[in-house]
Amino acid sequence: MMNNFTNKTHTYAIVGASNNPEKYGYKVTRHLKESGHEVIPINPKEQKIQGMKAYKTLKDCNKKIDTVIFIVPPAVTEQVLKDMPKQIKKVWMQPGSESENAIKYCKDNSIECTHNTCVMLEKP
Numbered sequence: 001m002m003n004n005f006t007n008k009t010h011t012y013a014i015v016g017a018s019n020n021p022e023k024y025g026y027k028v029t030r031h032l033k034e035s036g037h038e039v040i041p042i043n044p045k046e047q048k049i050q051g052m053k054a055y056k057t058l059k060d061c062n063k064k065i066d067t068v069i070f071i072v073p074p075a076v077t078e079q080v081l082k083d084m085p086k087q088i089k090k091v092w093m094q095p096g097s098e099s100e101n102a103i104k105y106c107k108d109n110s111i112e113c114t115h116n117t118c119v120m121l122e123k124p
Contacts, residue, residue: 017041
């Protein structure tokens with residue numbers, strides 16, 4: 001997945017995107033946005049995040065999503081994975097958002113899954 005970061009046409013949906021500068025959902029969203037990537041914030045409680053339209057769920061977004069980044073508790077990750085549009089085949093689980101069940105779900109459903117590493121550390 002690392003080479004996706006050099007491709008500026010790659011679109012990231014961020015489940016757990018935030019307007020709170022103290023949260024990683026804010027930091028990761030800002031980091032990718034400032035790096036020139038298209039970012040789609042997903043947060044059921046917000047209408048805008050960092051000036052961008054936020055969507056309540058992945059299914060509410062009609063844009064092409066290449067990778068979903070999870071920055072939420074494992075139980076939320078597991079639920080969102082089950083509801084995720086079938087055409088999305090890449091996910092990145094930030095540390096603390098993954099679970100054995102979520103990782104197994106990805107393997108069982110042919111979804112490429114990156115975990116145990118922070119997206120901000122992997123971006124060249």
